[in-house]
Amino acid sequence: MLNLKLIREQSSQIQELLQRRNPEGYDIQPILDLDQKQREIETQRSQLSARGNEIGKTIGQKIRTGSDPKGSEIAALKEEGNSIKAQLGELEPQEKDLKTQIESLLLQLPNLPDESTPVGKDETENVEVRRWGEEYIPENDKILPHWEIGEKLGILEFKRAVKVAQSRFVNLIGAGAALERALINFMLDKQIEAGYTEIMPPVLVNTDSLTGTSQLPKFSEESFKCSDDDLWLTPTAEVPLTNLYRGEILEASQLPIHHCAYTPCFRREAGSYGKDTRGLIRLHQFNKVELVKLVHPDNSEAEHQALVKNAEAILQALKLPYRVIELCTGDLGFGAAKCYDLEVWLPSSETYREISSCSNFRDFQARRANIRFKEAGKKGTKYVHTLNGSGLAVGRTMAAILENYQLPNGTVQIPEVLQPYLKREFL
RNA sequence: GGAGAGGUGGCAGAGUGGUCGAAUGCGCUCGACUUGAAAUCGAGUGUACUGCAAAGUACCGUGGGUUCGAAUCCCACCCUCUCCGCCA
Numbered sequence: 293m294l295n296l297k298l299i300r301e302q303s304s305q306i307q308e309l310l311q312r313r314n315p316e317g318y319d320i321q322p323i324l325d326l327d328q329k330q331r332e333i334e335t336q337r338s339q340l341s342a343r344g345n346e347i348g349k350t351i352g353q354k355i356r357t358g359s360d361p362k363g364s365e366i367a368a369l370k371e372e373g374n375s376i377k378a379q380l381g382e383l384e385p386q387e388k389d390l391k392t393q394i395e396s397l398l399l400q401l402p403n404l405p406d407e408s409t410p411v412g413k414d415e416t417e418n419v420e421v422r423r424w425g426e427e428y429i430p431e432n433d434k435i436l437p438h439w440e441i442g443e444k445l446g447i448l449e450f451k452r453a454v455k456v457a458q459s460r461f462v463n464l465i466g467a468g469a470a471l472e473r474a475l476i477n478f479m480l481d482k483q484i485e486a487g488y489t490e491i492m493p494p495v496l497v498n499t500d501s502l503t504g505t506s507q508l509p510k511f512s513e514e515s516f517k518c519s520d521d522d523l524w525l526t527p528t529a530e531v532p533l534t535n536l537y538r539g540e541i542l543e544a545s546q547l548p549i550h551h552c553a554y555t556p557c558f559r560r561e562a563g564s565y566g567k568d569t570r571g572l573i574r575l576h577q578f579n580k581v582e583l584v585k586l587v588h589p590d591n592s593e594a595e596h597q598a599l600v601k602n603a604e605a606i607l608q609a610l611k612l613p614y615r616v617i618e619l620c621t622g623d624l625g626f627g628a629a630k631c632y633d634l635e636v637w638l639p640s641s642e643t644y645r646e647i648s649s650c651s652n653f654r655d656f657q658a659r660r661a662n663i664r665f666k667e668a669g670k671k672g673t674k675y676v677h678t679l680n681g682s683g684l685a686v687g688r689t690m691a692a693i694l695e696n697y698q699l700p701n702g703t704v705q706i707p708e709v710l711q712p713y714l715k716r717e718f719l
Numbered sequence: 720g721g722a723g724a725g726g727u728g729g730c731a732g733a734g735u736g737g738u739c740g741a742a743u744g745c746g747c748u749c750g751a752c753u754u755g756a757a758a759u760c761g762a763g764u765g766u767a768c769u770g771c772a773a774a775g776u777a778c779c780g781u782g783g784g785u786u787c788g789a790a791u792c793c794c795a796c797c798c799u800c801u802c803c804g805c806c807a
Contacts, residue, residue, distance in 0.1 A: 334769060338776040345776090348788035352737035366787085373787030522797095541729085541766085664766095668748085673766080 293398050293506075293660045300327060309404040312411050312621040323397050330390040337383045344376040399509055403656040405621045406630040412620030419620065421632065424604070425613030428639045428696050437640035438694035439571035441704065442468065445719050448572070459569075460561065460576045462687075467719050471693070471706075472579060474713035475686050476554045479581040479606055483683055486602050488552035488583060493532035495555050496523040501535040504661030506627040506653075513562045516576075525558035529582035530680045534657055537586060541673055542665040548587040548595060552683065555580065572687040573645065579686035585679040586663065589655065592677035596652040600632050603648045603683045610707045612692050613637035615644055629654045634684070636692040647688045650681030694719075 299306050299320055310318040347369050354369075355361050405411075410419045428435075442448030447468025453461040464472050484490055499522050502508040507515060507527060516525040526532055533551045542549075557580050568574035583602060587595045600616065607614045619631040628651035635644035655675035658664070664673040697705045704719040711717055 331769065334776080338769070341777085342775055344787080348737070348786095351787055356737080370787045377787080 293656060294401055294404065295655075295659065296323075296327060296394070296398065299323060306404065310401070312405050312409075313402060313624060314622065318401060320401070323394060323401075326390050326394050326397070330387060330394060333383055333387045333390065337380065337387055340376050340380055340383070344373060344380070347373045347376070396509075399503070399660075402624075402626045403629050403653065405624055406652070406654075409624060409630050410618060410620045411622075413622040414620075415623045417620040418623055418633075419618045421616040421618050423613075423615040424608060425611065425637070427613050427637050427642075429642060430639050434700055435639050435695060435698050437571060438638075438691040441694050441698055441702070442572075444702065445704065447471070447719065450570075458576065460574065462572060462575060467714075467716070468690075470714055471690060471710070471719070472686055474710050475689055476579060476581060477713055478609075478710055479683055479686070480552060480554055482606055482609065483552040483581065483583060483602060486605070488550045488602075491529075491533060491536070491551050491553045493529060493536070493553055493555065495526045495529075495532070495558075497526045497531050497535065498522050499524070501531050501538065504535050504538050505531050505657050506660060507531065510626065514560055516558050516560060526555060527559050528557050528680075528682075529553040529555040529580065530584060533582065533584035534586070534663075534678050534680065535661060537663045537676075538661040540663060542586075542663070542676065544588065544665050544667040547665060547676065548585055548591065551584045553582050553584075554686075555582070572691045575687060578688075581683050581686065583650075583681050583683045586658075586676045587679065588665070589674065589677050592652055592654060592679065595677075596630065596632075596650070596679055599679055599681045600634075600650045603634055603650055603681050606684050606689075607634065607636060607647070609709045610689070610693065612689070612696055612707075614647070625649070625651060627651070627653050627656050629656065632681075636688065637696065638692060639695050639698075645688065645692075646685075647692065648682035648684045651679065653678045653680075 294306070303320060303324060307318075307320050310320070351366060351369050351373075354366060359366060410417065412418065436444070439448060439450070443450070445467070447465050449463040449465050450461075453463045456463075480490055496518065499508060502515065502524055515527050518524065532555070533553055536551070537549070556577055558577050561574055561576060564574060572578070583599055585595050585599060604614070604616070614634050614636045617633045617635055619625075619628075619633060624631055631649060631651040633646050634648040634650070636647040637643075638645050654677050657678045658675035661678075663676050663678070665676050666673050693707060694704055697707060699705060706714055706717055706719065
């Protein structure tokens with residue numbers, strides 16, 4: 293959520309920054325108008341309240357000091373009190389209604405892109421930052437796409453997953469399941485080593501949590517909802533991890549907080565019916581190791597860079613070629629101010645595919661989730677900055693391994709760093 | 720699912736119609752005493768909004784209601800805990 297005060301005081305800059313995302317997408321003028329009205333009413337209302345409080349106190353005092361509770365003096369005060377009450381009865385609902393409208397408009401506004409975020413209209417204008425590793429280009433199409441080699445090896449099973457659940461689900465079988473587990477353990481071990489504290493959070497989360505991290509209200513069709521309860525299947529561990537501290541005032545000395553978690557993630561993938569219908573790339577349920585940071589605003593840029601490196605370290609350890617892309621303003625996620633995607637090389641289609649997305653939300657989520665901190669000896673509170681990134685999407689990592697480590701003889705080598713976990717060298 | 724208890728500041732906990740944004744204790748900050756520390760003593764210590772400011776307003780789980788006035792009374796809802804049942 294954007295800071296209303298800032299919208300009011302720097303409206304033209306803010307309008308301009310929002311236009312970098314989408315030239316016609318956002319108009320803050322209605323918010324400014326409502327805000328103006330709301331403050332006018334608030335001034336009136338609080339002056340009336342002040343007089344009302346004064347009357348209340350006066351009546352109490354007079355009765356205590358011996359005035360006749362049924363006398364004319366008290367009756368006159370009561371009458372004034374009643375008239376104030378009647379006026380407040382009109383103003384209060386108006387003010388409340390304005391506040392609700394403002395709040396709901398604010399919740400629909402995306403974060404401001406960082407000044408450094410490249411301006412562009414869509415993903416074609418994203419900027420490549422760096423590449424790592426050598427692209428594996430198969431000769432004569434000998435490399436099978438991961439879903440084919442996976443089925444051939446008997447470790448991926450899609451048909452029965454449809455029977456058990458629906459399309460876009462998978463059964464991992466035998467070594468496939470073991471490989472997934474090995475990847476999860478490897479990723480967690482690596483991030484714990486890098487200083488993150490592991491959390492195993494609830495994967496059902498409530499509406500407040502999803503609003504706090506900005507999946508709601510705009511993207512409700514993206515998550516699975518439990519119809520009988522105010523609970524949703526978490527689309528990413530970002531939600532439970534960031535919301536751990538919702539509504540809290542932390543001590544500055546507690547920062548930075550670095551958490552990692554493995555969770556299954558659930559996404560409805562509404563609106564992507566034709567896309568990536570085969571394989572592990574786009575499933576309704578997938579595993580992910582997530583990194584979440586809550587940091588002091590002064591350090592958020594450095595923390596962001598470090599977070600990207602933490603995610604990259606996994607790909608490097610697995611020796612998977614990848615590139616780092618900085619998203620342009622038109623492709624930036626709703627809550628992000630700045631975002632780097634890691635894209636892994638998939639030789640079967642000779643493309644790079646997103647395997648991690650590392651975002652700096654600055655105070656956008658913190659303001660929604662009301663996560664603040666206090667500096668010792670200083671007055672007041674500030675919002676923390678929140679950051680998160682995948683470290684990594686496990687299913688997509690498996691896909692990348694099945695393709696990049698595929699040998700001409702139809703077997704798949706296990707990356708060296710995973711061998712201690714799997715206790716084997718080939719699939 | 721059944722029965723009961725309860726939701727008040729960082730924590731514990733008092734408060735059953737006005738002097739309550741809220742006692743007291745703990746914690747924390749500053750100061751005194753001390754070679755230093757502990758103990759002791761003194762002072763301070765919630766958040767947010769409006770306003771240039773003075774100041775004002777709001778907040779005792781949430782939402783309504785009664786009243787000149789509600790943490791306190793009434794109604795509805797939510798949540799937590801305990802016991803029983805069921806269950807990995």
